Amino acid sequence: MKELEKDSAIKWTEKNLPDLSGKTIIITGANSGTGLSATKFMASKGATIIMACRNPQKAKDAMQSIKTENPAAKLDFIHLDLGDLTSAKKFADAFKEKYASLDILINNAGVAQTPDMKTKDGFELQMGINHLGHFALTSYLVEHLANTKNSRIAVVGSMNGEQGKMHFDNLFFEGNYDAMQAYNQSKLATHLFAYELGKRFENAGIGVEVLAANPGFIKTNILKENAYTTRSFGFKLMFGIAEALLAMSPDQGSLPIMRAATDQTLKNGDFVSPMKTGGMRGLPKLVTLTNPDFNDENAKRLWEMSEELTGVKYEI
Ligand SMILES: NC(=O)c1ccc[n+]([C@@H]2O[C@H](COP(=O)([O-])OP(=O)(O)OC[C@H]3O[C@@H](n4cnc5c(N)ncnc54)[C@H](OP(=O)(O)O)[C@@H]3O)[C@@H](O)[C@H]2O)c1
Numbered sequence: 001m002k003e004l005e006k007d008s009a010i011k012w013t014e015k016n017l018p019d020l021s022g023k024t025i026i027i028t029g030a031n032s033g034t035g036l037s038a039t040k041f042m043a044s045k046g047a048t049i050i051m052a053c054r055n056p057q058k059a060k061d062a063m064q065s066i067k068t069e070n071p072a073a074k075l076d077f078i079h080l081d082l083g084d085l086t087s088a089k090k091f092a093d094a095f096k097e098k099y100a101s102l103d104i105l106i107n108n109a110g111v112a113q114t115p116d117m118k119t120k121d122g123f124e125l126q127m128g129i130n131h132l133g134h135f136a137l138t139s140y141l142v143e144h145l146a147n148t149k150n151s152r153i154a155v156v157g158s159m160n161g162e163q164g165k166m167h168f169d170n171l172f173f174e175g176n177y178d179a180m181q182a183y184n185q186s187k188l189a190t191h192l193f194a195y196e197l198g199k200r201f202e203n204a205g206i207g208v209e210v211l212a213a214n215p216g217f218i219k220t221n222i223l224k225e226n227a228y229t230t231r232s233f234g235f236k237l238m239f240g241i242a243e244a245l246l247a248m249s250p251d252q253g254s255l256p257i258m259r260a261a262t263d264q265t266l267k268n269g270d271f272v273s274p275m276k277t278g279g280m281r282g283l284p285k286l287v288t289l290t291n292p293d294f295n296d297e298n299a300k301r302l303w304e305m306s307e308e309l310t311g312v313k314y315e316i
Contacts (some may be wrong), residue, residue: 001162001214003275007286012259014041014251020262021046024099024148026141028052028080028134029109031062033220034156037254038106038261040066043073050099052080052091052109052137082109082133083119085310092140102144104261107134107155107190112222115230116177123309124172126182131189136310138197145208153210154261155194157187157271159279161214162291164188166298168305188293189302191271196299198268204316211260214273214287217246217280218253246280256284 020042027042029035030051039049043066053059059077066073078094081087095102110130119128138153145151164184167173173182191212198210223239231239256272266272271289274282307313 001159001273001275001279001287002290004286004288010283010285012263012284013255014258016263017041017045017258018262018264019045023047023103024050024101025104025106025261026050026052026095026102027106027108028082028137031055031058033222033250034215034218034253034257035106035108036062036066037250038108038257039075040069040073041251041254041258042261043075044070046074047103048074048076048099050095051075051077053077054079054081054083054087054109080109080137081120082129082137083121083125085121085133085136085312088133088137089140092137095141096144099144101148101151102141103148103151105138105141105145105151105153106257106261107138107153108257109134110156110186110222112183113179114182115179116173121310124177124182126179126186127171127189130183130186131193132306132310134190135193135306136312139310139312139314142208142314142316146206149207151208152261153194153197153208154257155190155210155212156257157190157194157212157214159214159216159273160184161187161191161294162279162289164291164293166192166293166302168301171305188291191289191294192299192302193306194271195269195294196303199299200314200316202268206316209268211266211268212271213256213260213284214271214279215253215256216248216274216282217243217277218250219243219247220250220253246277248274248281259284 080091117125194212276282
């Protein structure tokens, strides 16, 4: 990743969040980690947050934890399992029945370095949840976003997207599964999706902006829930040391996401990330991916493949 010069002096924190009164915001994976922190901060600015979570009890507990600190927080929960395309459609239908507009969609939920597992629709888990589930979900919400003035989508990618390679001939690593490569590919896919969607909106004259964010290296549940359970003692020890030395808090990790979602000095296609220690630490800066697999051809090819796999057709 390369920091863009013009942005080098900016120090963006939650204090830079604008007033969000009257705004409707969906955050996927809002019950934990960076999604929970973003929910807390954005609710404190007056927004109504729809917490799109797969586990109702965890969502309820998360909601309660925010309400204890901020009883006025406007929070709603609608069930969403991104590993099930039917659930993505049901979520969108339930949302649209209740809300007339959508100002910000934050595609934050994710899994990392999982064992070789499949979603309900038969997709490799990381590509299925991190990219294909969000690809389908977003398509169902496009009309609401397009009908809301100054609306935005912020997708949560990763510095791992920089290492990702697109394996179009074997997208799901059938027969040669590698958890890390599959995660890197799924995060590169997230960035390619954001880029292609933003370009398509622009070409169609639709004012929805799409930006990407990398939270950095953040101490959350993401590895503990998945990879951690199957890894050796040595891995856990090394990871524990790296986490203690380098990882930032979920509140810090929510900053690039919230900046991508709200900073009006940024524009369609921009990418926000910390820049210290290879994108792991620091305040959110305007950056660019330097991965050669992040290109127009791959963005278009992934889009077509994603439409085919999910059966979803975008009207743009
Ligand atoms: N932590 C890092 O160092 C790091 C670095 C770069 C990028 N990221 C990205 O940051 C995002 C947030 O992760 P995090 O670190 O905050 O981890 P986290 O604490 O584990 O949060 C992940 C969230 O995603 C939800 N989720 C997982 N599978 C889902 C599904 N099938 N349907 C709906 N929701 C689902 C989880 O729900 P449950 O609680 O029910 O599991 C949880 O709410 C992810 O996209 C991740 O790839 C994280």
